[in-house]
Amino acid sequence: MVAAQDLSAWGPFAVTAGASEIASQLVQVLTGRGTRADLLGESIQGIQTVIITEGLSNLPVTERHWQVLDLCKRLYASGIRIMILEYAGAGDFAQMSGLKGLSRTLRQEWPDRSIITWSLPDSASQDTQAELVLDAITSDVPEADLDTSGASVMEIGAAPGLVQATPTDTNVWFVPGGARGVTAACVSELARRQPGSTFVLGGRSGIAPWPEGLQPTSDMKLLRSALISSAKARGEKPALPDIDRQARALLAGQEIRHTLDAIAAAGARAVYLQVDMSDRDSLLAAVSQITSQYGPISGLVHGAGVLADGLALKKTRDDVEYVFGPKVEGLANLLAAIDLSQLRHVGLFSSASAVFGNTGQSDYAMANAWLGAVARKLAAQLPDATVKSFCWGPWDGGMVDATLASHFATRGISLIGLQDGARIFADQILQGDRHEIELLIGDKWAG
Numbered sequence: 001m002v003a004a005q006d007l008s009a010w011g012p013f014a015v016t017a018g019a020s021e022i023a024s025q026l027v028q029v030l031t032g033r034g035t036r037a038d039l040l041g042e043s044i045q046g047i048q049t050v051i052i053t054e055g056l057s058n059l060p061v062t063e064r065h066w067q068v069l070d071l072c073k074r075l076y077a078s079g080i081r082i083m084i085l086e087y088a089g090a091g092d093f094a095q096m097s098g099l100k101g102l103s104r105t106l107r108q109e110w111p112d113r114s115i116i117t118w119s120l121p122d123s124a125s126q127d128t129q130a131e132l133v134l135d136a137i138t139s140d141v142p143e144a145d146l147d148t149s150g151a152s153v154m155e156i157g158a159a160p161g162l163v164q165a166t167p168t169d170t171n172v173w174f175v176p177g178g179a180r181g182v183t184a185a186c187v188s189e190l191a192r193r194q195p196g197s198t199f200v201l202g203g204r205s206g207i208a209p210w211p212e213g214l215q216p217t218s219d220m221k222l223l224r225s226a227l228i229s230s231a232k233a234r235g236e237k238p239a240l241p242d243i244d245r246q247a248r249a250l251l252a253g254q255e256i257r258h259t260l261d262a263i264a265a266a267g268a269r270a271v272y273l274q275v276d277m278s279d280r281d282s283l284l285a286a287v288s289q290i291t292s293q294y295g296p297i298s299g300l301v302h303g304a305g306v307l308a309d310g311l312a313l314k315k316t317r318d319d320v321e322y323v324f325g326p327k328v329e330g331l332a333n334l335l336a337a338i339d340l341s342q343l344r345h346v347g348l349f350s351s352a353s354a355v356f357g358n359t360g361q362s363d364y365a366m367a368n369a370w371l372g373a374v375a376r377k378l379a380a381q382l383p384d385a386t387v388k389s390f391c392w393g394p395w396d397g398g399m400v401d402a403t404l405a406s407h408f409a410t411r412g413i414s415l416i417g418l419q420d421g422a423r424i425f426a427d428q429i430l431q432g433d434r435h436e437i438e439l440l441i442g443d444k445w446a447g
């Protein structure tokens with residue numbers, strides 16, 4: 001039980017009405033303890049702490065995360081202390097939450113602001129949930145899982161040793177995002193360990209044929225000028241954006257062919273499906289094609305992801321939708337479409353930004369923190385499967401271009417080599433300890 005004078009240091013409170021029942025309950029309980037509290041209205045004059053309840057609402061997953069971010073943006077100028085509430089493991093996958101990724105990022109972008117995220121047990125009654133919040137208010141813990149045994153802060157471990165014997169089984173792997181970038185390196189290594197398996201890689205890009213007479217290259221600049229020269233030789237005057245688009249499509253096709261060749265060279269079956277993870281119909285068509293042609297999906301590696309980096313104050317709903325599309329909505333739709341009981345290995349490509357937050361990546365950190373929550377839930381649901389969320393630091397490849405790489409270098413954060421990362425990935429997903437679900441791979445970042 002919290003004494004009224006303890007609460008007065010943090011009040012008056014305003015509670016947002018996103019989850020209206022728990023919001024009213026909180027107002028009632030806070031008022032009952034003699035401190036001023038009300039639902040958040042137009043004026044925030046005199047308010048010291050705002051409790052955001054949108055994370056407890058049953059809004060669709062992307063909209064729920066966007067609304068919390070948008071409220072934080074609106075409250076920024078007031079300098080008010082912000083408390084964000086979420087559920088630790090509610091309902092189906094789409095109802096899970098990654099809001100700790102938001103507060104971890106906002107604490108970096110707004111170091112003079114107090115922003116915390118607490119997770120509530122969804123199984124507890126609303127009375128109990130309100131009491132848990134009240135008990136924690138004076139603790140000033142920046143983030144915690146609140147339950148009846150008190151506030152606990154979850155630690156994410158480094159990749160542990162291997163516990164299982166080298167598996168000799170075969171699987172039908174579905175790997176959205178697996179034909180390109182760092183996931184391609186991981187999946188090629190997996191094929192070397194499981195040559196009897198089928199690997200279905202998915203991505204939006206098509207496999208554009210390399211134009212005859214054009215020297216093979218993976219250098220964007222060289223390719224661009226070769227394309228311009230050959231267009232001019234044909235008497236055309238190409239627009240630069242068209243050349244860029246053509247060059248990008250050619251490089252994507254080349255990268256996909258290279259990955260398929262590496263998998264086939266390892267002796268495994270390699271298949272590429274054009275699929276947009278942000279588009280539910282496209283995804284469902286891919287799942288039905290895989291299961292009818294190759295059998296149930298027993299290995300799932302989710303590597304599809306995009307960035308829309310920018311400071312939180314500038315973030316738009318479009319940014320959040322863009323980042324959540326393949327990573328969050330795509331996975332939620334996928335998990336709802338496949339037979340989960342067939343899964344033996346699940347690897348989700350998350351990021352260290354989910355663990356530490358990262359300036360400019362509030363949307364990305366939320367999406368990746370959501371992956372961690374999903375991994376924990378899946379692991380509990382599938383005790384015979386190995387489920388891992390890989391919280392990767394920056395790799396020497398993939399979405400880390402030269403600018404990002406030098407940014408990490410100035411922060412003293414080393415890059416993960418393609419071979420090292422691929423080896424860690426294959427070791428962990430095939431032979432890792434089933435109880436270690438969220439793994440941090442790479443350097444710790446300063447907050």
Ligand SMILES: NC(=O)c1ccc[n+]([C@@H]2O[C@H](COP(=O)([O-])OP(=O)(O)OC[C@H]3O[C@@H](n4cnc5c(N)ncnc54)[C@H](OP(=O)(O)O)[C@@H]3O)[C@@H](O)[C@H]2O)c1
Nearest residue numbers: 177180181182203204205276277304305326394395398399
């Ligand atoms: N590289 C790193 O340092 C790093 C660090 C931490 C976490 N990660 C995570 O690791 C994963 C791979 O990253 P990366 O660096 O390899 O990035 P990348 O080179 O940009 O590759 C991203 C992959 O995702 C696919 N993809 C994107 N949107 C998609 C969509 N809507 N539907 C289907 N596929 C889609 C892309 O294929 P198409 O373009 O053909 O669709 C591509 O294969 C991402 O989830 C990323 O968040 C990477």
